[in-house]
Amino acid sequence: MGNRxxxxxxDGKWLAGFGDRGDVQVLDCASQRVVTSRIVSRPRYGxxxxxxxxxxxxxxxxxxxxxxxxLLDLKTGSWxxxxxxxxxxxTALAFxxxxxxxxAGHGYGxxxxxxxxxxxxxxxxxxDQPHRRCDRARFHAGRQAACLRQWxxxxxxxxxxxxx
Numbered sequence: 392m393g394n395r396x397x398x399x400x401x402d403g404k405w406l407a408g409f410g411d412r413g414d415v416q417v418l419d420c421a422s423q424r425v426v427t428s429r430i431v432s433r434p435r436y437g438x439x440x441x442x443x444x445x446x447x448x449x450x451x452x453x454x455x456x457x458x459x460x461x462l463l464d465l466k467t468g469s470w471x472x473x474x475x476x477x478x479x480x481x482t483a484l485a486f487x488x489x490x491x492x493x494x495a496g497h498g499y500g501x502x503x504x505x506x507x508x509x510x511x512x513x514x515x516x517x518x519d520q521p522h523r524r525c526d527r528a529r530f531h532a533g534r535q536a537a538c539l540r541q542w543x544x545x546x547x548x549x550x551x552x553x554x555x
Contacts, residue, residue: 396441400448405465407451409440415453417465427465431455443484443493450509452493454481460495462509473507485528494528 394408405426407417417426432455441454451463460474460481483496492515497503506515
């Protein structure tokens with residue numbers, strides 16, 4: 392079984408992976424034991440299914456192929472749903488440095504990009520860029536702006552970070 396996405400917790404204690412079969416596992420790096428394992432949804436395509444740790448390390452964001460974004464509280468095991476954009480697979484996730492925003496790239500060429508507030512479960516900001524694909528999300532340290540790597544085969548700025 393392979394992993395579509397891997398992420399270390401900020402303290403390096405845990406490693407999370409989203410597997411090819413739609414399973415999410417969190418491993419303790421020191422003991423190499425599974426801390427938690429959940430079945431979410433089996434991915435349809437090659438790039439959806441991503442994980443990202445919140446900066447404090449106790450929440451794991453999980454983006455599924457069918458468009459759902461969920462937060463798993465690793466202390467309590469409880470779920471929180473942020474998004475359910477059916478049909479628009481989640482291909483990128485990143486928390487802001489303070490953990491108050493979650494950037495998400497949706498869809499295969501749909502160009503849907505959203506910033507979510509994990510506390511309120513509301514969209515903080517979004518944009519649609521048709522025929523582009525977001526395959527990586529990140530925040531710059533000390534800034535509340537996301538940069539999303541976008542791909543468009545017929546565009547001269549192929550692979551350039553675009554600010555949101």
